[in-house]
Amino acid sequence: MKRRTAREKALQILFPLDQEDFNLEQAIQYQIDLEDRDDFLLQLIEGVVANQAKIDQKISDHLEKWSLHRLANVERALLRIATFELFFHQDAPPNVVINEAIEIAHVFGDDKSGKFINGVLSKMNK
Template identity: 35%
Template sequence: MGARSKARKRAVDVLYEAEAREVDPVTLISERVGSTEVAPVNDYTITLVEGVRDNAARIDQLISEHAEGWNLNRMPAVDRAILRIGLYELLWAADVPDAVAIDEAVELAKTLSTDDSPRFVNGVLGRIAGIAGHLRASLNT
């Protein structure tokens, strides 16, 4: 597993834990940076967590709009975290190709969630990727 894949997994863990504990994910990760009690935090993990937190309203709106038949609150919490990271990478991480963002999210879903989650994650992110160019343009205006 590559360094960025590990960073994504760690970001899912942080987002999941922050939601469960009802704490700010950036605060949670900042407590972990430099701690000797947990594994070192990769810079890309910090980038992902900060990016998801900073764009949370828009990310959740887009997930809700494109998760056909699913309410955001009904989704498994780990799927929400995976989708949030995947969508952040799709729209805000210019150095991550769309296909890589989707593939990495699907792999996380295979490893961390239900049997149906990879297909669900792929479908939601695939629909958004289809309009990503338009969305990126609107984010920059």
């Protein structure tokens, strides 16, 4: 599986993360066939869930005039994935992680999502 595809799948799985009845294993089973399970995808998903409090704090520290819970679910999930990659996984260069998040935001978010994601992640990466 290509990394872009893994990031998109991770977004689809982590999208409902803030719902009370979120069940990680059910979300993974619903979105991924057994033959499509990919190490990188599972690292993203499990890493975001395991480090959610630290990731959310890092994102919150770089939001201006916004709170994490006011963000659209797509933007919040993308920021969590990219923040995990930037600070906890560090397997790809930061500019690649940021560009991927922006591109995925253009596909799954609204017209302003890419610009917003870029602004937050760029502040974090300084």
